[in-house]
Amino acid sequence: MSHPPHPSSPDAATDFTFDFVPLADELEPGQRWSTWPSVEPLMRGPEPLPAWLVTASGAVDTELGVLKGGKEADVFLLERRDLLHPDDAVVMAAKRYRAPEHRAFHRAASYTEGRSVKRSRDQRALDRKSSWGRTVAAAEWAVSEWGALRRCWELGLPVPYPVQCDGTEILMEWISHDGGTAPRLAGQRPGRGLLENWYEQVRDVLHTLAGAGLAHGDLSPYNVLVAGERIVVIDLPQVVDLAGNPQAGEFLRRDCVNMARWFTSRGLEVDGEELFAEVLAHAW
Missing domain, CATH: 1.10.510.10 (Transferase(Phosphotransferase) domain 1)
Structure with a gap:
């Protein structure tokens, strides 16, 4: 019965090679590495994941422009592409709730009656409408929409598939028609x-x-x-x-x-x- 040569024997290979695909050293302006790997599992879309979703760690997000502006949030188009498989790319809608100094949550109080936040400190800040309270409000509205999107999707309602929620940004399916x-x-x-x-x-x-x-x-x-x-x-x-x-x-x-x-x-x-x-x- 033969055995492979020991690494220290004269018959052993002295070197080896392997194939690899280099990733980009630097990203272009308007690009970032995909945030999917860093998002908490509970902040990712419900399973089964759709076939079009790109979840590769080496994917890059590229801004494509503003889709819609609003008083509370702006919606952008964002492409996520797997660098190892360039044909795997998807365009999504990125909804980003505005920073405190650029935001106006009109009618917020009537909608949020009956809601509460997890930490009492955050609730007190919301009640006082302090600068921290306004920061909490942006995240809370993003989380509220994220929860509503997930719930509606799971109910079988016709809503965009919720991809992920990261802070004040929600990524969701881009609803397109005729290109x-x-x-x-x-x-x-x-x-x-x-x-x-x-x-x-x-x-x-x-x-x-x-x-x-x-x-x-x-x-x-x-x-x-x-x-x-x-x-x-x-x-x-x-x-x-x-x-x-x-x-x-x-x-x-x-x-x-x-x-x-x-x-x-x-x-x-x-x-x-x-x-x-x-x-x-x-x-x-």
Whole structure:
């Protein structure tokens, strides 16, 4: 029976080679190493992970530009590419809540009734509206939207897949259509058949949310994207608990009335109060 030569024997190889692929020494402006490896597991998207998601440690995030500006947050397009497998790349939406000095959380108090933060120190800072409290608020709103996105995804609702949450930044699926960002429902003028289809999808969203004891809280044609025949609901930081927030019923009513008004304006007669009563009956 033969044995491989001992490393110290004359027959042993004196050197060896291996193949490797060098990574970039320096990143370009607007790039960073993927933050996926450093994000806590609970702040990563629910399993099963979608096939398009890039989770490689050697991936690079590249800024592609601003997608949408807002009072509380800005949304950017961000490409994540695996340097070892350049064909593996995905474009995502990066929602970043603003720094304290550039932010205005309008109507925040009415949405956050019934919520609390983990540390009493942070809660006191929020109550005093100190500079630290405003910093906590940004992170809390990001975490609130992250939790709402995950919950809605797990309920089977048409929302962007939540990729990860890191501080005040949420990465999520970019909803596209025909090579660009899917348009908002507000600007659409569909034919009767598609209008009815979209209404049934919106109605199902309201029913499912209410059945889980939730209301979107700010649902309007501006917070609904359309990708062909499919609708996708976005902007979820203010999702409220129907049992925990004393104003939740009014938020739910407003959601129903806002959506009913838009469909009626496009030729599909929808009574907002009737829709509200119907949805409320399915709550819990």
